[in-house]
Amino acid sequence: MDHSKxxxxxxxxxxxxxxxxxxxxxxxxxxxxxxxxKKKLVPxxxxxxxxxxxxxxxxxxxxxxxxxSDDGYRDWVREAVATEAPYLPTSGPEWDAFxxxxxxxxxxxxxxxSKLKARLAEIDSQARTGGNYLFYLxxxxxxxxxxxxxxxxLGLVKDESGKGWRRLVVEKPFGTDLESARxxxxxxxxxxxxxxxxxxxxxxxxxxxxxxxxFRFANEFIEPLLNARYVDSVQITVAESIGxxxxxxxxxxxxxxxxxxxxxxxQILALVCMEPPVSLEAxxxxxxxxxxxxxMRCPDPRRIDELTVRGQYAGGTLLGExxxxxHDENDVADGSTTETYVAAKFFVDNWRWSGVPFYVRTGxxxxxxxxxxxxxxxxxxxxxxxxxxxxxxxxxxxxxNIQPDEGIAVVFEAKAPGLGYQIRPVTMDFRYGExxxxxxxxxxERLLMDAMLGDxxxxxxxxxxxxxxxxxxxxxxxxxxGGSAVYPYQxxxxxxxxxxxxxxxxxxxxxxx
Amino acid sequence: MTDASRxxxxxxxxxxxxSSLHAVDSCLADLYARAIEQQGALPTLKTVLLNLVIRAxxxxxxxxxxxxxxxxxxxxSSRVIVADRASSDQPExxxxxxxxxxxxxxxxxxxxxxxxxxxxxxxxxxGVMPLLLRDVPVYLWMLGDIASGHEDAADLLQVxxxxxxxxxxxxxxxxxxxxxxxLRRAFGGPRVVQDLAWVSLHNWREAAASLFDPPAxxxxxxxxxxxxxxxxxxxDAALPPSLPLLLGCWLIGQLGLTIQGAFHSxxxxxxxxxxxGDQPVPVRLIPDGSDGPGLLSVVIKCGSDAFTVKRxxxxxxxxxxxxxxxxxxxxxxxxxxxxxxxxxxxxxRSYGTDRVFERVLELAITAIDQFLLVDExxxxxxx
Numbered sequence: 001m002d003h004s005k006x007x008x009x010x011x012x013x014x015x016x017x018x019x020x021x022x023x024x025x026x027x028x029x030x031x032x033x034x035x036x037x038k039k040k041l042v043p044x045x046x047x048x049x050x051x052x053x054x055x056x057x058x059x060x061x062x063x064x065x066x067x068x069s070d071d072g073y074r075d076w077v078r079e080a081v082a083t084e085a086p087y088l089p090t091s092g093p094e095w096d097a098f099x100x101x102x103x104x105x106x107x108x109x110x111x112x113x114s115k116l117k118a119r120l121a122e123i124d125s126q127a128r129t130g131g132n133y134l135f136y137l138x139x140x141x142x143x144x145x146x147x148x149x150x151x152x153x154l155g156l157v158k159d160e161s162g163k164g165w166r167r168l169v170v171e172k173p174f175g176t177d178l179e180s181a182r183x184x185x186x187x188x189x190x191x192x193x194x195x196x197x198x199x200x201x202x203x204x205x206x207x208x209x210x211x212x213x214x215f216r217f218a219n220e221f222i223e224p225l226l227n228a229r230y231v232d233s234v235q236i237t238v239a240e241s242i243g244x245x246x247x248x249x250x251x252x253x254x255x256x257x258x259x260x261x262x263x264x265x266x267q268i269l270a271l272v273c274m275e276p277p278v279s280l281e282a283x284x285x286x287x288x289x290x291x292x293x294x295x296m297r298c299p300d301p302r303r304i305d306e307l308t309v310r311g312q313y314a315g316g317t318l319l320g321e322x323x324x325x326x327h328d329e330n331d332v333a334d335g336s337t338t339e340t341y342v343a344a345k346f347f348v349d350n351w352r353w354s355g356v357p358f359y360v361r362t363g364x365x366x367x368x369x370x371x372x373x374x375x376x377x378x379x380x381x382x383x384x385x386x387x388x389x390x391x392x393x394x395x396x397x398x399x400x401n402i403q404p405d406e407g408i409a410v411v412f413e414a415k416a417p418g419l420g421y422q423i424r425p426v427t428m429d430f431r432y433g434e435x436x437x438x439x440x441x442x443x444x445e446r447l448l449m450d451a452m453l454g455d456x457x458x459x460x461x462x463x464x465x466x467x468x469x470x471x472x473x474x475x476x477x478x479x480x481x482g483g484s485a486v487y488p489y490q491x492x493x494x495x496x497x498x499x500x501x502x503x504x505x506x507x508x509x510x511x512x513x
Numbered sequence: 514m515t516d517a518s519r520x521x522x523x524x525x526x527x528x529x530x531x532s533s534l535h536a537v538d539s540c541l542a543d544l545y546a547r548a549i550e551q552q553g554a555l556p557t558l559k560t561v562l563l564n565l566v567i568r569a570x571x572x573x574x575x576x577x578x579x580x581x582x583x584x585x586x587x588x589x590s591s592r593v594i595v596a597d598r599a600s601s602d603q604p605e606x607x608x609x610x611x612x613x614x615x616x617x618x619x620x621x622x623x624x625x626x627x628x629x630x631x632x633x634x635x636x637x638x639x640g641v642m643p644l645l646l647r648d649v650p651v652y653l654w655m656l657g658d659i660a661s662g663h664e665d666a667a668d669l670l671q672v673x674x675x676x677x678x679x680x681x682x683x684x685x686x687x688x689x690x691x692x693x694x695x696l697r698r699a700f701g702g703p704r705v706v707q708d709l710a711w712v713s714l715h716n717w718r719e720a721a722a723s724l725f726d727p728p729a730x731x732x733x734x735x736x737x738x739x740x741x742x743x744x745x746x747x748x749d750a751a752l753p754p755s756l757p758l759l760l761g762c763w764l765i766g767q768l769g770l771t772i773q774g775a776f777h778s779x780x781x782x783x784x785x786x787x788x789x790g791d792q793p794v795p796v797r798l799i800p801d802g803s804d805g806p807g808l809l810s811v812v813i814k815c816g817s818d819a820f821t822v823k824r825x826x827x828x829x830x831x832x833x834x835x836x837x838x839x840x841x842x843x844x845x846x847x848x849x850x851x852x853x854x855x856x857x858x859x860x861x862r863s864y865g866t867d868r869v870f871e872r873v874l875e876l877a878i879t880a881i882d883q884f885l886l887v888d889e890x891x892x893x894x895x896x
Binding site for chain 1: 560562616620621715718719721722723725726727728731734764767768769843844846867868869870
């Protein structure tokens with residue numbers, strides 16, 4: 001063993017269930033009393049604590065505008081866990097041990113958060129967290145840049161001793177268009193280095209999204225098929241059956257393209273299309289994903305109606321209940337043209353995928369909540385079995401189900417029992433829940449752990465964010481300047497009729513999910 | 514004959530005696546049909562991730578095998594085949610059981626199955642092989658000491674992808690360890706060999722590793738000077754038991770030491786003379802003179818610093834360090850669950866080769882050879 005390496009890596013961790021452990025650190029939540037902290041961050045941290053994944057020297061510091069004491073914030077955290085994860089204990093020794101190193105700092109002062117540095121230093125010294133701070137911005141994106149600058153002004157971006165690390169975690173959306181994304185990146189990079197910034201897209205924390213890489217690169221039978229020679233087209237569907245709920249103000253400014261396509265769908269598309277990375281190191285994976293985005297054909301804003309369809313849900317009845325039309329939802333502007341549905345066609349113009357259309361669709365108030373990648377293979381070159389009226393032979397489909405029934409299915413043709421060649425499509429189905437009998441961990445738990453470990457593999461890099469905006473921006477421009485229609489669709493349907501016509505023009509159909 | 518019972522609100526066990534091994538599939542189908550009838554609101558699914566064959570070294574252990582099978586099945590979906598011994602004139606029937614448990618999410622009931630057969634030595638392959646489910650791994654758990662009483666299991670080794678042994682049961686540790694190593698290397702034998710003694714050390718390893726997670730503590734390892742493992746046991750045997758031996762050898766391997774010799778005396782216990790380069794680092798295995806098995810503590814000395822894991826209360830391992838002259842109590846972690854079933858479940862949930870164990874096993878055999886060499890020389894001198 002090279003003993004100098006032993007100082008970087010704990011040699012006794014090799015082969016243990018926890019081969020990587022989080023350094024002692026302080027987890028600072030800006031927006032510490034907000035919705036994201038309540039619903040996701042606090043329950044995820046408590047889960048990690050209960051699973052002994054957090055280091056012994058660890059503290060949580062909530063930062064927000066409310067005036068709270070440390071005890072007041074502990075009570076808020078307890079209430080958050082009791083509400084969001086009621087099956088977890090919020091009293092007793094385990095809870096007490098979790099809650100003890102929870103602190104609160106309000107944003108008041110001039111400059112804001114002026115008390116933060118001294119308080120963190122005090123907690124760092126008490127808790128022996130080695131000067132390691134993770135700043136989680138669970139605040140509106142408009143405040144990202146300013147908060148990063150405040151942290152820089154307070155001298156919190158680098159550990160003065162040079163021993164501790166500092167990281168910044170930001171939540172999507174990363175900008176509202178190409179220009180704002182560039183500005184945001186530039187703003188964050190004025191205060192932090194790229195390797196300190198962790199941009200969370202929680203879709204990438206999902207087990208089944210990560211399984212796309214395993215499915216592709218740990219199996220010999222699938223990878224040879226994934227190219228333009230065998231694949232006819234790919235469909236990526238991210239469908240929600242719910243409406244916008246109480247998010248009217250946010251959603252009306254955002255729309256389905258910005259909310260889902262520019263980030264979640266693009267990330268999934270990259271995992272399906274990317275070349276094998278040289279390793280699973282963060283930059284090796286992210287380099288390959290960025291190459292996919294850079295290979296994608298930039299939509300022509302003048303032809304945007306040929307490449308996209310947008311829609312908005314109408315009012316009606318869904319599963320026996322009356323539901324509002326989008327324009328009747330709270331906080332939606334009169335005459336809003338914000339799309340709650342989008343279908344689009346993309347091309348990846350590289351050697352592997354040249355000519356293969358990638359159809360994507362996402363929407364609210366659709367028939368089901370389902371996220372799926374459907375890889376449609378080409379028809380067989382010659383039909384041998386069509387003589388006795390069995391009808392067309394359905395080309396094979398490889399379906400990657402991301403939610404809710406996480407798994408993989410292969411649709412193929414089989415001979416039905418009987419004389420002659422009656423042929424029927426059948427499905428070979430692998431479902432996570434059934435095969436392993438275990439629930440996958442929550443996406444946030446995985447991502448928070450990775451951020452604390454400094455593993456950026458599942459986080460978006462600045463260049464990838466901008467590359468995806470370069471693909472989304474022409475669509476936004478085309479819609480804005482071309483005046484394309486926003487088609488209404490019935491709640492519980494699969495989107496506007498025009499979306500069916502859109503794909504039928506290419507001689508294809510949406511998969512029935 | 515069918516018997517159904519609910520062990521608790523989450524568990525349903527149904528058993529049936531099959532008159533012949535040919536009827537096992539239909540017996541199981543019948544039991545699954547009954548389980549589905551009783552499913553209530555939850556969907557019932559058959560999930561089998563692996564085959565587990567349990568073969569006891571002697572008939573006295575066979576009663577335990579059946580109990581272990583049922584307990585394993587509640588935690589890992591599998592087909593468990595308990596291959597009991599039988600005299601050749603005994604009819605080859607089987608008892609089959611379906612055990613169903615509710616998932617963590619509470620959304621479905623997953624079922625696995627136990628098949629208990631009685632097979633004489635000549636009939637064991639013909640009894641077990643047809644019952645193995647294809648395309649999933651075959652774990653063979655040899656209950657008892659592999660160095661004695663498993664002569665008839667050679668054929669089973671040919672079909673096992675994974676072999677589970679337990680050196681804690683060793684009557685002659687040298688034979689057991691060497692047999693384990695031989696099986697690991699044998700062509701056509703199991704791809705993965707796992708020792709429950711090693712598996713039971715996981716929490717000790719985790720505890721010791723956690724002492725060196727802080728970079729400042731890792732820096733101390735440059736001055737590594739002595740390792741002491743204390744355990745419950747007697748000083749009379751020529752070799753230390755497997756638990757302290759494997760833990761000591763793990764530290765030797767992971768900390769970059771080489772074994773140069775070994776020594777045993779009543780006063781000093783067992784000492785492995787290890788070194789890093791030309792720096793000697795003795796590894797002492799110290800019994801407390803009692804009968805019981807188990808570890809008491811491990812102390813890693815690095816010059817004036819010392820890092821300690823010590824068995825505290827029954828369920829905890831206490832951590833402490835002396836670093837730069839400062840003594841710190843570093844909390845505690847769970848002590849290992851040494852129950853056989855818990856350890857086997859842990860093995861069944863892993864799949865790949867354990868490279869660290871392979872290295873530790875080789876080091877343990879080197880140490881054993883050194884101990885025996887010294888013992889042999891001492892015996893000659895005494896003569």
